[in-house]
Amino acid sequence: MDRVGDGRSHRVADRRSQETDRLCGRAMRDRFTRKSKTVRGRMRQNVKQDVLRRDDYTCQYCRKKFAAADLTIDHLIPMAHGGLDEITNYATCCEPCNQRKADMPLQDFAKTIGVEVKDLPVHGDPIIDNNDLPIQIRLLRKSIFDKERERKFATGSGFQKKLEKIYRRTFWSTPIGVALESEIPSLPGHVRIMIPEIRTIATSKEEYLLLVELAKSASTRNLIGTTLTAGADVINIVASMKERHGEEAVRKRLQQAWTRYQKELERLATRA
Numbered sequence: 513m514d515r516v517g518d519g520r521s522h523r524v525a526d527r528r529s530q531e532t533d534r535l536c537g538r539a540m541r542d543r544f545t546r547k548s549k550t551v552r553g554r555m556r557q558n559v560k561q562d563v564l565r566r567d568d569y570t571c572q573y574c575r576k577k578f579a580a581a582d583l584t585i586d587h588l589i590p591m592a593h594g595g596l597d598e599i600t601n602y603a604t605c606c607e608p609c610n611q612r613k614a615d616m617p618l619q620d621f622a623k624t625i626g627v628e629v630k631d632l633p634v635h636g637d638p639i640i641d642n643n644d645l646p647i648q649i650r651l652l653r654k655s656i657f658d659k660e661r662e663r664k665f666a667t668g669s670g671f672q673k674k675l676e677k678i679y680r681r682t683f684w685s686t687p688i689g690v691a692l693e694s695e696i697p698s699l700p701g702h703v704r705i706m707i708p709e710i711r712t713i714a715t716s717k718e719e720y721l722l723l724v725e726l727a728k729s730a731s732t733r734n735l736i737g738t739t740l741t742a743g744a745d746v747i748n749i750v751a752s753m754k755e756r757h758g759e760e761a762v763r764k765r766l767q768q769a770w771t772r773y774q775k776e777l778e779r780l781a782t783r784a
């Protein structure tokens with residue numbers, strides 16, 4: 513089982529993390545805007561291939577390896593029970609497991625295979641999958657997923673909203689949250705809570721300032737940890753996206769963040 517922090521080799525963890533970064537950029541976009549699709553759609557073939565590769569062609573339930581043709585992608589929490597058609601809810605699954613699981617609630621199915629819900633993976637969450645974040649934060653996040661999965665019925669499109677709400681509430685009682693509160697009290701809480709993530713991405717003062725501005729609005733905050741991950745050319749990506757992003761509302765928010773970022777740079781330059 514690849515529980516968070518279970519001491520798998522770094523090489524495997526890094527590869528897993530890169531795969532997930534790629535997947536996140538494409539598939540997980542609803543962390544703050546809550547636009548997750550709830551209708552069952554046909555998963556694009558390349559997404560399926562990416563999920564299979566991410567899971568190393570291993571059934572996430574029986575842990576056996578199969579050829580790609582014998583594997584399916586399962587919704588951990590069935591959509592019939594409100595599970596999201598979303599990357600954090602995708603798992604590679606062999607045919608026999610898929611048939612036995614069908615639309616059974618996750619916690620019931622877990623019992624039939626002698627596995628605990630907390631041992632089932634969560635992939636695609638920008639915090640859980642970010643190996644550069646402190647383990648306390650990642651475990652906190654995982655525990656929220658686990659509690660939600662233990663419930664008889666997951667709560668569908670409300671899940672992301674609830675997840676972030678519980679995360680925000682519990683984050684401030686961790687030593688990391690307490691330290692951030694006294695370190696940067698002037699930032700609003702919803703921005704400050706993203707500072708650990710921002711610090712794993714930013715490689716310069718400029719990138720840091722731009723990411724902080726992006727964290728201020730839900731539609732641009734969504735890009736942090738999904739499109740903008742460690743190693744990304746943050747400034748150039750944002751500069752290009754503010755002109756070309758497909759959604760007008762996001763373009764507008766990006767332009768506003770960019771303007772605030774420019775002002776902040778000017779302010780720092782005159783102060784220096």
Ligand SMILES: [Zn+2]
Nearest residue numbers: 571574606609
């Ligand atoms: Zn299986």
